Amino acid sequence: MARNIGSQYTTHRVLGRGSAGTVWLGEGPEGPVAIKLLREDLAADPDLAERFAHERHALLGLEHPHIVGVRDLVIGGPDGSDLALVMDLVRGPDLRTHLERERRLTPYEAVAVAAQIASGLSVAHAAGIVHRDIKPENILLEPAADGSGPPTALLTDFGVAKLIDEPRHGGKGGVVGTPDYIAPEIVEGLPPRAAVDIYALVTVLYEALAGFTPFGGGHPGAVLRRQVTEKAAPLPGLPQALWDLMQQCLAKAPASRLRAGELASRLREVLPSLEGLPPLDIGDPDGPDELPAPAEPGGADPGPLPAAVPLVHPDLLDDERATHTRMRVPDAEELAGGAHGTARTPRAPGQARAGSARHQAATRRKRRLAVTVAAGLAAAVALGGWLLAGGDDGSDDGRGPGGTAEQDLPPTATP
Incomplete structure (x- = not known):
């Protein structure tokens, strides 16, 4: 059903x-235009509307043959719930549908x-705009005008991820995006710079060549871990010059990647x-291209189904990776609940938390007391042994009362 967006646009x-x-x-x-209506919960956020209004000039001014142009920004609507980007209409599919x-x-x-797409990114980055959400869904393919040439690739949704992910009310934004394409520095908590777009774009290139992303598969948390800890597996049959270029742009350190231009x-x-090169002839990482046919009644078992992608590929671990900020493994004291530890074990009311200043002071006092008691016991044992061995023969050999000389007493430890 048709709906009016602002005073000049209608959706179909x-x-x-x-x-x-x-x-x-x-x-x-x-x-004709394409109109992106943000979700109602987003549109109802006054802070988000203010951010869009603030970025209006930058969004409207970003023009390039490989960027979907933004024509207008609509804030408000009849009931005040519309927040929409009016964009150039691209009549072709997105890259995800094509793949x-x-x-x-x-x-x-x-x-x-x-x-x-890299050409379009170079203009955006020069204007200080980072896309932050490059993936096949945001790459549109405009068919050639004559229908015979290759399609034109255009990047859409510029600035949307940044605006939606801005910290609100003084809080911090989380890891926002599709895990398969998130650069490792974002996982490590660094602010996204232009290099994150390069990492994501070459991940898309890898997927277009291989049919799967280099670190995808399994739980999103496992995917994010691989982004930081693993190297991308080389693609057999790919010219070495292209693979070397892709490896450089998939580097863990942002400064090692190429700029968009x-x-x-x-x-x-x-x-x-x-x-003239055909598509690469490689299998999926999680098993054969075709699932085995079900066993016929009375026939042989076709074998197990393909295994899931392992969480960590042992032969691809990047032990010497050069990350922008290296991820530190907590030591045993931290795991046990040190002053800055990660473990938080239950404790009785009034009991000091392990690793706290109060807990550490009490521990030191207990150690000093234990040393004092142990030294006293050792002195008593030594004295008793001496008495049993030497006894008191009544002779005057310079010993004091009780038959002991000061120099013969065992030393007494002090705290």
């Missing part, structure tokens, strides 16, 4: 849905798409060597 039908909202085919003063149909692209097609130039340089 849904083109797609995402985590932040719904994209509609719409109509405006200059013809679901083709599974893998030829090296030439995949690199051509990545080079175009450099990446676009390098990808264009390797394109001619990729012409």
Whole structure:
């Protein structure tokens, strides 16, 4: 059903849905447009509306052949619940839909798409805008005008992830994004810079070539851990020059990655060597391409189903990785509940928490008392042994009363 957005736009039908909202085919003063309506809970946040208004100039001013242009920003609506971006209409599918149909692209097609997106990123980064959510769903493929040439790749949703993830009310934003494409420095808690887009884009390139992401599979927490601790597995059949370039952009240290303009130039340089190469002939990391057929009644067991992707690939652990901030493993004292420990074991009311200053002072006092008691017991035992061995023969040998000389007494330890 048609719906008015602001005073100039009307929506007709849904083109797609995402985590932040719904994209509609719409109509405006200059013809068809795409209108991204943010979710109602987001649109109802006055802080978010203020941030969008503040970034309006930057969003509207970002123009490039490989970036979906933003034409207008609508805040308000009849009931005050609309927050929408009015964008250029791209009539082709997104890269995710294309990959679901083709599974893998030829090296030439995949690199051509990545080079175009990197070119668009170079302009955005120069303007101080980081995308932060590059993934196949946010890369649109506009068919060639004559229908015979390759499609044009365009990046959409610029700035949306940043605006939605801004800290609210003095709090800190969490790890926001799709785990498969999140750069390791974000997992480690650093602010996202332009290098996170390079990491995500080359992850998309890897997926377009292989049919799967380098660190995907399993629980999202396991995926985030791999982003920090593992190296990407090399792709057999890929020219070494392209793989070396991809490895550099998947480096754990952000400073080691290429800038967007450099990446676009390098990808264009390797394109001619990729012409005519077929899609890579590789299997999925979690088993065969086809699931085994079910056993016929009375027939042989076809074998176990493919195993899940392991949480850690032992042969791909990056023990010498150069991360921007290295992740530190807590020591035994911290695990036991030290002053800055991670363990928090139950304790009785009034009992000092393990590792606290009060607990440490009490521990020191107990140790001093134990040393004093132990020294006293040792002195008593030594004295008793001497008396049994020597006795008192009544002779005057310079000993004091009781037959003991001061120099013969065992030393007494003091606290």
